[in-house]
Amino acid sequence: MTHDDTGGxxxxxxxxxxxxxxxxxxxxxxxxxxxxxxxxxxLVGPNGAGKTTLLxxxxxxxxxxxxxxxxxxxxxxANTAATLARVGYTAQNHPLYPDFSVADMFHLGQAMNPxxxxxxxxxxxxxxxxxxxxxxxxxxxxxxxxxSLAMALAKRAPLLVLDEPVASLDPVARLEFMREVxxxxxxxxxxxxxxSHVVSELExxxxxxxxxxxxxxxxxxxxxxxxxxxxxxxVPRATSDADLPGVPIHRTDSDRHSSVLLRxxxxxxxxxxxxxxxxxxxxxxxxxxxxLQRPFRASDSGNRTQPTGPTTKVMSR
Amino acid sequence: MFRFRLDGSSGxxxxxxxxxxxxxxxxxxxxxxxxxxxxxxxxxxDLAINPNTVVKAYRQLEHEGLAGGRPGQGTFITAAPAPAPxxxxxxxxxxxxxxxRDADAAGLNDEAVTAxxxxxxxxxxxxxxx
Numbered sequence: 001m002t003h004d005d006t007g008g009x010x011x012x013x014x015x016x017x018x019x020x021x022x023x024x025x026x027x028x029x030x031x032x033x034x035x036x037x038x039x040x041x042x043l044v045g046p047n048g049a050g051k052t053t054l055l056x057x058x059x060x061x062x063x064x065x066x067x068x069x070x071x072x073x074x075x076x077x078a079n080t081a082a083t084l085a086r087v088g089y090t091a092q093n094h095p096l097y098p099d100f101s102v103a104d105m106f107h108l109g110q111a112m113n114p115x116x117x118x119x120x121x122x123x124x125x126x127x128x129x130x131x132x133x134x135x136x137x138x139x140x141x142x143x144x145x146x147x148s149l150a151m152a153l154a155k156r157a158p159l160l161v162l163d164e165p166v167a168s169l170d171p172v173a174r175l176e177f178m179r180e181v182x183x184x185x186x187x188x189x190x191x192x193x194x195x196s197h198v199v200s201e202l203e204x205x206x207x208x209x210x211x212x213x214x215x216x217x218x219x220x221x222x223x224x225x226x227x228x229x230x231x232x233x234x235v236p237r238a239t240s241d242a243d244l245p246g247v248p249i250h251r252t253d254s255d256r257h258s259s260v261l262l263r264x265x266x267x268x269x270x271x272x273x274x275x276x277x278x279x280x281x282x283x284x285x286x287x288x289x290x291x292l293q294r295p296f297r298a299s300d301s302g303n304r305t306q307p308t309g310p311t312t313k314v315m316s317r
Numbered sequence: 318m319f320r321f322r323l324d325g326s327s328g329x330x331x332x333x334x335x336x337x338x339x340x341x342x343x344x345x346x347x348x349x350x351x352x353x354x355x356x357x358x359x360x361x362x363d364l365a366i367n368p369n370t371v372v373k374a375y376r377q378l379e380h381e382g383l384a385g386g387r388p389g390q391g392t393f394i395t396a397a398p399a400p401a402p403x404x405x406x407x408x409x410x411x412x413x414x415x416x417x418r419d420a421d422a423a424g425l426n427d428e429a430v431t432a433x434x435x436x437x438x439x440x441x442x443x444x445x446x447x
Contacts, residue, residue: 040367175365183362186371200325204366224373278439283328 010073012037012159012191013058018067020053027053028215031067035193035208037158039222040185042206043195044288050215051195052092055163058193059087071159085113088157088190090148092164098137102130102147106154113155121154124180128173141168149177153184160190164197178205203284211288214296219287227282229265234258234278250290261290318355319348323364331366335374339383343397354384354392 011034018031028050035041045051056062057069060076060083069076076083096105102125110116125132130143139147145168152160160181166174182205185192196202202209209226211219219226233244237256241248246264261282319342321335329337342348354375361368375392378384385395420430 178365179362182365182367183358186358186361186368204323204325204331204364204370207367207369275443283330 010037011035011070012039012072013193014068014070015054015058016068016070018054018057018069019065020050020057020062021065026065026215028057028212031212031217033210033217033220035191037072037191038185038188039208040182040192040206041194041208041210042202043193043210043212044197044199044202044292045195045212046292049212051212052163053215054212055089055161055193055195058159059089059161060084061089086157086159088152088155088160090145090152090162090165092167096136096144096148099135101133101135102139103132105136105147105151106132109151109154113157115156117154117156120156121150124150124153128176142170142173145169146173146177153180156190158190160192162192162194162196164195166196166198166201174201181205199285199288202288209288211291213292213294216296218291218294223284225265226287227284230261230263230282230287232280232282232286233260233262234280235260235274236276239277249294261286318359319352320355321360321364323366331364332370332374332377335360335371336377336381339374339378339394343383343394348394350394350397352394353390354394356391 013033013035015031015033019029020027031050031054043051043054053062057064058071058076060080071083071086074082074086097108100108106118106121109121110118122132125147128143128146130139130146136144136147145166149162149165152162162181166177169177178201181192184190194202194205207223209219209221209223210217221229230249231246235244235258237253237258239258241251244260244262246262248260248262250261252259321338323331323334327334339348339354355363357368357371357375360366360371375384375386378392379386382396383394384392386392417430420433425433
């Protein structure tokens with residue numbers, strides 16, 4: 001997929017050693033990512049891991065303390081029209097103007113966005129039985145979320161950033177919304193980044209994954225590569241981590257045996273097959289859970305990032 | 318038009334669920350040679366899944382010789398899977414039945430049988446590899 005202002009191989013999103021400090025505390029640090037156009041990226045992390053900080057720097061709502069964000073090859077600059085035009089966004093709290101009608105919100109969107117798709121916006125609210133003349137403040141929380149999501153989609157921006165997009169929707173409404181997003185992606189539509197706690201849902205939606213904990217990227221890459229680069233190994237309890245053919249990410253010890261989720265890529269030279277071990281492939285949810293539960297070590301923060309300097313108090317927000 | 322469904326809690330990766338459904342539907346006659354599978358975009362929008370997942374499933378079906386892409390027209394069922402020869406499956410069934418009776422007589426419950434099957438299958442795979 002290409003857009004008029006990009007070359008074929010320009011990543012949709014690139015961050016280089018991106019960091020944001022709040023006072024003495026780093027909300028995000030040393031975040032280096034390169035995400036190809038057309039990807040649907042799941043962004044996972046506990047509350048306070050830095051997800052919203054990262055997303056707000058991507059869309060130009062927050063200025064980085066250090067490092068660089070590029071969207072389709074253009075440096076994102078906080079609060080400039082060109083940066084904002086390239087990105088569609090919904091925030092967790094779905095900010096809308098309470099005294100505007102739904103139609104007013106859509107006209108505002110049209111005035112502010114050259115590629116605005118009014119048919120898409122009104123089509124969605126019609127399908128959901130949300131009257132255009134109702135004032136925003138009289139809508140339910142779920143309906144407000146739908147209006148906000150309709151606006152993000154109707155903007156037809158090449159990068160769509162969704163922060164907990166479906167948290168306030170009932171299960172049918174969530175499915176309905178995700179169907180619309182996936183239909184757009186399948187039609188050569190936007191590159192999408194979705195921050196969500198619903199890991200099982202991300203498995204269906206995403207072909208790319210970023211796991212963020214303690215303000216650092218722990219794991220990032222195409223989902224298929226990540227799954228191929230890990231395995232679940234059952235070994236005798238006495239087996240030490242050092243003898244395992246890879247980096248143990250999560251280990252559960254029983255009396256006699258241990259289950260280890262192991263990063264095997266790149267394969268270490270010392271890898272020795274052992275007849276007492278049983279290997280099984282890893283699936284999406286256990287992989288994500290293993291990295292979310294992994295204790296944080298500043299010297300070993302995942303595949304794509306460099307070891308950090310002598311930092312880091314990371315704030316919780 | 319054929320439509321897929323997805324079980325989010327089955328633990329089976331979504332692309333494999335699609336592959337399995339085509340295989341099973343072929344065996345049951347719900348899908349037949351010449352049928353057109355839904356487009357990637359339709360499946361993606363219908364199930365709310367990533368289009369690459371559908372592409373991967375269709376590629377796997379092509380690899381297995383069950384489906385083929387026709388440029389500009391879509392993906393079509395090209396062949397029904399050859400059923401196992403009835404003689405072979407009959408004989409295998411008989412020996413399996415005997416085996417299950419022996420396991421029962423030896424006091425193995427369902428879980429023990431399942432564990433044993435997994436271990437033997439794993440050992441045989443290892444043999445093949447080495």
